[in-house]
Amino acid sequence: MLNELYHFATPWAKATKRQINVNRMLGVAANALYPIYCAWSPLPKQRTTQGERMVVSLTTFPLRIGKVHLTIQSILRQSRPADRILLWLSKEEFPEEAQLPANLLRLKEKGLDIRFCDNIRSFKKVFYTAQEFENDVIVTADDDALYPENWLEGLWDTHEKYPGCVCCYRAHEITFEGGRVAPYQEWYGLSPDKKGPSEALFPVGVGGVLYPAGYFxxxxxxxxxIMKLCPTADDMWLKIVGAQKRIPAVKVSTNSKEWFTIRNSQRQCLMSVNTAGRMRNDEALQNLMEYYHVTAEMLGGTSTEQKGKG
Known part of the structure; x- marks a missing residue:
């Protein structure tokens, strides 16, 4: 159902003002229709896959717990199913599983695995999964997106073509000044017309990111x-993990569409916190590079000539 709506959407990096307005109207339509569709369309039976296992991992918090079931419904309805779907919740924020919304608990019968852990903010979506499933392919998801039915298929097909890469739908392109990483706000946002593979591509978690087996x-x-180095910059930490091993990133397509956001999900954009708050993305990246001994070269290059690669 969502595939049909996304068919009419335009990639944001290339969209005109009119096309952006159309994208927004499609998002409104998705928010109105998808809950009805989920109520009347049974979830598919759990299927087993051969070969590598794929684990989808996400987290949420109290302001979004009432609607996260819609995101998980969209993950359960994939053309290429996940082998595991993990939802990590803070045990401080959710002390009793029985008090969770019924529409979320019902999804446990369809394969959702709800886990409880310490509250390490957005890192919950990957920190614990990465330790338990390091030999499996791990896909991180956001808790307020409606993913099209071919979302995982796109990531998986790209993974099979580029098995040693991080695969993503959205990525910025890191730029450089005088042999150093340029300020975050000067990077090429959404890396238009770039696909990779490239060490300079910086995956953006909201679109969904696939990490190959052994990445962690x-x-x-x-x-x-981690909470001292970059308490709100999980994307930065995840990039540095791969930079230590010189693992490049590649996008599913050159210019990807932006997924519809669940309305009234109380979106709290960590990006705005990082760029304007006490812990900026630039500070977080500098802290991580110093601690893990990552150089600009390990992030894709040291000169402006690197901008055109990928």
Missing amino acids: SGIEFDSGK
Whole structure:
């Protein structure tokens, strides 16, 4: 059902003002129709896959718990199913599983695995999954997006073509000045007309990101240290994890569409916190590069000539 709506959407990086307005109207339509569709259309039976396992992992918080079931419904209705779907919740925010919304608990019968953990903010969506399933393919998802039915299929097909890469729908392109990483706001937002693979591509979590098996092997999992270095910049930490191993990123398509956001889900954009708050993206990246001994070269290059690659 969502595939049909996304068919009429235009990639935001290339959209005109009129097309952006059409995208927004499609998002309104999706928000109105998808809950009805889910209520009347049974979820598919759980299917098993052969070969590598794919684990989808996400988290949420109290302001979004009432509607996260819609995101999970969209993940359960994929043409290429996930082998596991994990929802990580803070045990401080959700002390009793029985008090969770009934429409969320019902999805456990369809394969949803609800786990409880310490509250390490947005890192919950990957931190614990990466340790338990490091030998599997891991896909991170946001908790307020409506994913098209071919979302995982697109990531998986790209993974099969580029098995050693991080695969994503959205990515910025890191730029450089004088042999150093340029300020975050000077990067090429959404990297228009760039696909990769490239070490300079910076995956953006909201679109969905696939990490190949072994991506997190040998990584230090110290939540206290991470929260000091970059408490709100999980995308930064995830990029640095791969930079240590010189793992490039590649996009599913050159210019991807932006997924519809669930309305009234109380979106709290960490990007605005990072760029204007006490812990900026630039500060977080500098902290991480220093701690993990990552150089600009390991992030894609040291000169402006690197901008055109990918």
